[in-house]
Amino acid sequence: MRTLLLAAFCCFATLAHAAPESWNTLPPAEQQALAPIQAQWNTLPEKAQHNFRHLAQQYPKLTPDQKQRFSNRLAKWASLTPEQRQAAREKYRAFSQIPREKREQIKQMAKQNRAARMQQPASAVPQVNAKP
């Protein structure tokens, strides 16, 4: 009986989650990867912290381009609600199912849209200036 209760306690103890990590206790490599979300780190839920730490552990393996994208997108990604992140994952999974050629077309379209958006403010400036 005691053995069974002890085993149950051990199982529950294993299940129990550790307390949320403080930013200062993170390893320097993880701090570097997660620097864009340092300000909000302590407010993040424990599960989100766990997921971000897992991402940070993969950061050293990324190419310089990927590191740049990671740093640019991380803050926005962290600011999303868990539901929005889950929806984004579902969309990504659906996107991954599309044939490669189609995916490349979509990527090109996305790039063009982005480039057009980047040019929009620049083209808007002369119009504003043109007004009296």
Add this chain to the structure above:
Amino acid sequence: MKNQSQLDHRQIAALLTQSAQQLDEDIVSALSEKRAHALQKQRMREPVFSFSAIGHRAHNLRPHSTHQWVAAAIVLVAIISGAAVFWSNMQDRQSPDMAILTGDMPLDAFVDK
């Protein structure tokens, strides 16, 4: 002439075969019967796998009182919960977060506005 101690195994075998052929039929059949009997006894002494032994041990492990049943249920629930949490973590780890954060497609393409 060779001494008896100088006989090799082939010569000994040949002598035994020759001697056996000279034995009476009754003696040969009696020896054969004794041999079969000895082999049978040898086989019976070998350990035999038995399911009854396992069943007996399993019976000892089975909870006998209500408390033991409750404790066993708690352990079972804990194990199942642990497996569920582990599976969930595995799913999280396999989530495409890194691909979304580092891929060619902009983040906005996957995020609802």
